[in-house]
Every structure is written in C-alpha cells, then in structure tokens.
Amino acid sequence: MSLEAFKTRVLPVKDKLFRYTLRILKNEDEAKDVVQETLIKVWNKRDEMHAYENMEAWCIRVARNLALDKLKSKHNKSVDIDNAYNLQSSTQSPYSSAEQSDTMSSIHHFINKLPNLQKQVIQLRDIDGFSYQEISDILKQNLNSVKVNLFRARKQVREQLIQVNAYGL
Template sequence: MSLELFHSQVMPIRPKLYRFAYRLLNNEQDAQDITQDAMLRVWNQQGRMAELQNLEAWCMRIVRNLALDRLKSKKYRNTELLDKADTMQASHQSNPHLAAEQQDVMDRVHRIIHALPEKYRTIIQLRDIDGFSYQEIADILELTMNEVKTNLHRARKAVREQLQNIQVYGLQ
C-alpha cells in the first residue's frame, strides 16, 4: 500500500475509530493512544488489505481489540463517568429548565448504557451512535447478523426498561 492509498482510504475513518475507542474507554487520552496504535497496525499489515472486503470493519475490529486489551489490563483506570463528547450545551436551549432536564435524561441514558455488559454497549455504540449496518457490526464483532440483531434488541430493551423504572418508580 502506498502512502497515498493509506491517506485516501484509512485516514478518513480515523475520527470514527477515535469515537469508537472513546466510547469503549471513556478517556480521551487512551482513545487517542488506541487510535494511533490501530493506525500503526493497519500500516504494518498493509499486505492483508488486498484480501479485505470491508476495510472499515477491519479497522474497527482492531480498535475494539486494542481497547478491550486496555480495559483488561490492571493499569487502566476509568477516570470519566459520563461521555463528555455528547453533552448538550445549555446555550443552545431557549429555556434553561428544559435544557437541564434534557441533560439529566441524557446523563441517565449514558449511565445506563455504560452499565450494560460490554457486548451490548458495543453494539449500541456501533449501531445507534456510529450508524453501522447490521452486516458491518457482524463483521467488526465477528458475530452472525442474527446475533447482532438479537443483542441489539436486548440492549435497547434493557435501556428502555431501566428508563421506565426511573420514570415510574424513581429507581436508579
């Protein structure tokens, strides 16, 4: 692979790789490190790229594996509870009370998603936030498409039930 090919095919997906790593790790610095490591691995394994059907899915799989390795290491400490990248700024709202209420709901959703098992959390991230198709998610996670659909349904159902419990019963 030439440098031009790398810049034209791999570099445009770097922001997606970073967002995915950030969602998994909840830490900007670690997400940057993982993204950089993934880019190096892609460059070092450029001979494999000719046989790939989906370059983006392959890169996402590399990021996922590196992030999971980082999470499993004893050195890793989760320093951020909420995802700061998606926080809504109150200045965009005409009513500060409405803005605060919406921010509170988003914080709850992020906490609920963060508490999900890793597989569910990853599938929600890939489908609902990053917009990947079921087939792309199946390629990234090395699952069947039916497993992806089933796990996404279960993850969404778990989030919905917990939000309903908070709304109806005040449980957290």
C-alpha cells in the same frame, strides 16, 4: 498504498474508531492512543488491505482487539473504570455542556452502563450505522447473538428512558 491514499481512504475512519474505543475504554487519552496504534497497524498491513472487503469494519476490528487488551491490563491494575469515568465526565461526555439536555447525558450514561457486548452492538448499529453482518464480523459473534444483544440493549435503554420521563430518575 501511498501516504496520500492512506490520508484520504483510511484516516477519515479515525472518528468512528475513537468513538468506538472511547465507548469501551471510557478514557479519552487511552482511546486516542488505541486509535493511533490501530492506524499504525493498518498502515503496516496496507499490502493486505485489498484482501478485506470492508476496510472500515477491519479497522474497527483491529481497534477492538487493542482496546480490549488495554481494558484487560486496566482491570489487572484494579481500576474502577466507572468511577474513573465519572471523575472525568465533565471533559469526556459531549452532552455535559450547558446547551445539551440532561436526558442526553442520561442516555450517554445508560449506554455506558450496559454490559460490554450490548454497549458495543448499540454503538456499532445505532450510532455508527453498521449492518448486522458487519457487526457480526467485527465482534466475531453470530448474527443471532448480535440481534439478541441489540434487542436487550435497546430494551434496557428504553426502560430507563421511560423511568427518567416518568419519575425524573
């Protein structure tokens, strides 16, 4: 694959990769680093690319592994990622600006608070629009587990959304 072909075929995935890694890492700089690392890895393995049916899903899988490695090393440094995120939320959340509603910011927060697997499933399905099979391949989970996690994630977000609307919590 030539560099030009890489630019047109692979590079556009960067935004999906960034959104996904940001959801896992909750840190913009780290997510950027992971996306860059992912794309370099993909470039170095461009000869194997034809073996993968779904290039996008393959890229996300590579990014996922790198992001989880980063998250592990972060945990080892005993960083409270939620607190770290909250401190930087004014620059990271796309819904923190004045024109975005509070409810949108709340939804962003609800999803970030979900267990890791549920968070990834809802991101991949409801935001990035992957099929259940693709999510199953990316996360290395069986289809049933993907659906169960998605069901729980949606239910949790829905319940919190109802609470916000009812009590303004």
